[in-house]
Amino acid sequence: MRNLLVGRRGLLAGSASLLIAPQAVLAQQAPAPAAGGSAGDQSAVIDVNRAQVEPIPIAIPTFGGQPDSLASQIVGVISNDLAGCGLFRPLDPASFVQASSSIGQVPKWQDWKVIGARALVTGQVDSPSAGQVRVEFRLWDVLPEQQLQGTAYTTADSNWRRVGHMIADVIYERLLGEKGYFDTRIAYISDTGPRSARIRRLAVMDQDGANNRFLTSGEWMALDPRFHPIKVNELAFMSFAENQPRVYLFDLGSGRQSLLGAFSSMTFAPRFSPDGSKVILSEARGAGSDIVVVDLGSMAPTQLTNSGAIDTSPCYSPDGSQICFNSDRDGSPQIYIMGADGSNPKRISYGDGRYFAPVWSPRGDLIAFIRQGDSFALGVMNTDGTGERILSEGFNVDGPSFCPNGRVIAFWRSTAATSSSGAGYTTRLVNIDITGFNERMIQTPTDASDPAWSPLLS
Amino acid sequence: MKLRLIGAFAAVALLSACASHPKTTTAGTGATAATSGPAPGSEQDLVQNVGDRVFYAFDRSYLSSEAQATLDRQAAWLAKYPQVKVLIAGNCDDRGTEEYNLALGSRRADAARDYLVAKGVSPDRIQTISYGKDRPVALGDNDQAWAQNRNAITSVQGFNPQAQ
Numbered sequence: 001m002r003n004l005l006v007g008r009r010g011l012l013a014g015s016a017s018l019l020i021a022p023q024a025v026l027a028q029q030a031p032a033p034a035a036g037g038s039a040g041d042q043s044a045v046i047d048v049n050r051a052q053v054e055p056i057p058i059a060i061p062t063f064g065g066q067p068d069s070l071a072s073q074i075v076g077v078i079s080n081d082l083a084g085c086g087l088f089r090p091l092d093p094a095s096f097v098q099a100s101s102s103i104g105q106v107p108k109w110q111d112w113k114v115i116g117a118r119a120l121v122t123g124q125v126d127s128p129s130a131g132q133v134r135v136e137f138r139l140w141d142v143l144p145e146q147q148l149q150g151t152a153y154t155t156a157d158s159n160w161r162r163v164g165h166m167i168a169d170v171i172y173e174r175l176l177g178e179k180g181y182f183d184t185r186i187a188y189i190s191d192t193g194p195r196s197a198r199i200r201r202l203a204v205m206d207q208d209g210a211n212n213r214f215l216t217s218g219e220w221m222a223l224d225p226r227f228h229p230i231k232v233n234e235l236a237f238m239s240f241a242e243n244q245p246r247v248y249l250f251d252l253g254s255g256r257q258s259l260l261g262a263f264s265s266m267t268f269a270p271r272f273s274p275d276g277s278k279v280i281l282s283e284a285r286g287a288g289s290d291i292v293v294v295d296l297g298s299m300a301p302t303q304l305t306n307s308g309a310i311d312t313s314p315c316y317s318p319d320g321s322q323i324c325f326n327s328d329r330d331g332s333p334q335i336y337i338m339g340a341d342g343s344n345p346k347r348i349s350y351g352d353g354r355y356f357a358p359v360w361s362p363r364g365d366l367i368a369f370i371r372q373g374d375s376f377a378l379g380v381m382n383t384d385g386t387g388e389r390i391l392s393e394g395f396n397v398d399g400p401s402f403c404p405n406g407r408v409i410a411f412w413r414s415t416a417a418t419s420s421s422g423a424g425y426t427t428r429l430v431n432i433d434i435t436g437f438n439e440r441m442i443q444t445p446t447d448a449s450d451p452a453w454s455p456l457l458s
Numbered sequence: 459m460k461l462r463l464i465g466a467f468a469a470v471a472l473l474s475a476c477a478s479h480p481k482t483t484t485a486g487t488g489a490t491a492a493t494s495g496p497a498p499g500s501e502q503d504l505v506q507n508v509g510d511r512v513f514y515a516f517d518r519s520y521l522s523s524e525a526q527a528t529l530d531r532q533a534a535w536l537a538k539y540p541q542v543k544v545l546i547a548g549n550c551d552d553r554g555t556e557e558y559n560l561a562l563g564s565r566r567a568d569a570a571r572d573y574l575v576a577k578g579v580s581p582d583r584i585q586t587i588s589y590g591k592d593r594p595v596a597l598g599d600n601d602q603a604w605a606q607n608r609n610a611i612t613s614v615q616g617f618n619p620q621a622q
Contacts, residue, residue, distance in 0.1 A: 195597045221592060223556060243545070243587055245560075266564055266588060269557040282557070284564035284588065287519065310561040326558060332517070333558055354517075356555040370555055395599075398555045414552070422597030450556070 023152045042143035044118035045175055055089040056175060057116050058082060061100045062093070063123035063137070070160055071125040074135060077164030078121065080208060081182040082171065084431075085408070086438035091117055103138060112142045119148075119175060123167075133157040137167050139174055148174045161210055166458060181403040182207060185454040186410060187225035187235055188429060190214060191447035195422030200449075202237055204252065207403075207453070209443040215250065224269060225250075227454040229276050235452075236260065236270040236279050247281050261294045261301055269312045274320045280304075282312040291325055291342070304342030316340065317360050317383070324348075324358040324367055324383075335369055337383065348385030357398060363406040366434065370398055378411050380434060391436040401453045408433055410442065410451040499539035501614040508535045512570055514608040516553070519565045521573055529570060532612055533577035543583045543615040546570050551604035552591040563588030570610040585615070 044056050060079050063071035082088035093099070097111035103124040112120050123137035136152035149170055153163045165183040172180030184207045193199040202222040205212040216222045221240040224247075228234035233252040238245060247260045247267040261267065266284040273280065273293075280293045283303075291305040291314045305311040309329035316323055324337050327345075335349040335358045349355040353373040360367055366380045371390070376397045381388040396414040403410070410431050418424030427449040429442040442451070496502030504510050509532070512525035521529065536542060548567030550559040567586035575581050595611075596603035 195594060198592060200592070221589075223560075223592075240587075243585075245587065266560070268560045282561065284561060284568075287565050287568055289561040289564065310558065310565065312561045313555070313557045326555075328517075328558075333554070354554075356558050372553065396552060416599035417597055417603075418599075420596070420598040420603070422594075425597075425599070 023154075044141050044143070045148075045177065053087065055087055056118050057089050057091055058119040058121065058171075059091045059096060059112055059115065059117035059142075060121045061096055061098070063125050063135070064100060064102060065125040066127065067125070070133065070157070071123070074125065074160055074164040074167075075123070077161055077208070078168045078171070081165060081168035081180075084208070084440065085172070085180075085182075086433055087172075087176060091115060103136060107140055107142075109142060109145050112140075117142050119171070121167075121171060127157070128154065131157055133160055133163070135160075135163045135167070139171055161206065162457070165206070165208075169456070178407075179405050179456065181405050181408065181453075181456065183457045184404060185227075185232075185457070186401075186429070186442065187227060187237075187452045187454070188412075188444065188448050189222060189225065189450040190444070191427050191449055192218075195417065195425050202235075202250065203444075203448075204235075205444070207442075212445055215252070215255070224450060225452045226271050227452055228272050229274055229455055231276060232454055232457050236272060236281075238268050238270065247279065249279075261299055263301070267292075269314065271315050273316050274318050280314045280316065280323065282314065291323070304338070305345070313357050315358060315360050318362050318364045322360075322383075324360055326356050326358060335367065335381075335385070348381070348383070350385060351388050357400060359400050359402060361406045361434075362402055362404060366406070368400040368402065368409055370400065378409065378432070380409075389436065391432050391434070392430070392439055397430075399450050401451050403453045404456050406434070410453055412449040412451060414449070499542055499614075504532070504535065504612065504614060508532055510613060511609045511611040513605060514566055514610075516551070516604075516608065517562065519562070519569045521569060525570075526573065529573045530577065533574050533579055536574070536579045536583065543585070544612050545615055546574075546584060546586045547593070547611045547613070548586065548588045549593055549595070549607055549609050549611065550591045551607045552594065552599070553604060554591065556590055556592075559590035560588050563590045566608075566610045570612070 120140040139149040169180030199218040202215040225237040269282040313326040338345040356370040432439040509528040548563035596606040
């Protein structure tokens, strides 16, 4: 057991070696404004909730210190996170007047203003002891010429990518006024093999695609991974083990799988309640499927719907008071909302087409969905069904999952087979901003489907 | 891994067998089990002489008269071989979400099972499973392929052409 100082945002993710202890670094030469505070009209701090914003030009010169390679790799992680979210524009280092900026000194502001930088990140990497790395960084607001943040992280050096993501999250939060989502993982289903007998394995990776791990062997089909909202190492998922398709819990730390509940028929479409105390799921029963909630303490199931129709894809509102779900009770698949106790089900989707896969935004104001018309579309609507907006379309799209701050939706696309052999059929993970901008592929080592975004790891 | 490969090859062989034998070929039974024919009561017997699958309309689970005729033959065949237990797998085309199609496949398998039970087959002999849209038998993406993939496939237990 390592004896590391755990600071205000110390964290434990899987093992003691993942302890990361951030410490505030006092501003030496420049005052730091309060978190989220405005630094005046010239500040790089912006209100991200306004419509389309210009990405913030940000300079991230290579961190000083040793080892050099680690310093540049950490800068690479930060830069990739910030560029990938579409809200920042990391400036080309070739344009820098000074290649680096010592962390102990106030920046030469003019050198950064002249290349158009609004924000500047400087940093230093050191190895205080064998196997340990200390990363200190400062975030500077260039036009008002002040420091916004200074923090140092000390951790096992194998955690260097996470330090990069945590720094990117701090930059995001200080400049945009809301929490970031870079220190997160995505669980998904890895798809390999011929279309007639796809091998579908549970896998997990960092949100940027690094540190991929396969969690099941592929002997039995796995589907529908979902993260616990608090215990970041716990997943719910569905396995076809022994031809008995059921929802299981999976502990990433120990690798242990455990059957959820004692159901006599298929259970699927699991999702944790926002407080993590329950799993809501669908149970196949006769011609229909019912929505059932399982208390994780007592493992007692409570049936919430009994329509005789297909009731599936349940998802709680972030306050836990309501549930959105998919049902064909009125003759075609549509989206419904009911109370958390199953009361007052009410249809909210009335657009042209068949609606599926409702997912409540963590902000509470939107429901993402899949709509099938001539093709498939990913969209969002208000929770009363108004204000429907289509974000992306394709031959087939499925499985929306919000990032923790609700700004980005991960989903998956499949392409149509172009021959009777199934050739041309692919599955890919994709991200898109809820504005409909900045759609981009998530790199995975195999075809991939069913993404599930984790909560922030720290 | 080996098992899975064998399963995949077997599924291909069955498909071509279906294609070359129109379903109406054997209105009779496998009673005249010729020396060269499949073993009576076997999976091959079910596929070749009875018909192992029924098809459904888009997003529906009702049994057409053709599907009912196939299930009538399955019920008679199961009456003849009372030791045989079967698995009915409900399947869907890929025009729907994964979760909805799991439910729809379950509904389709259930419809076929209920029909066989109504025709006197003991429910203890029938297990059902839904693969949703994950085990297509036709691998293209067009109306004909999707029609083939909206099915319930009956297989002799211990021989599941779709099992992984």
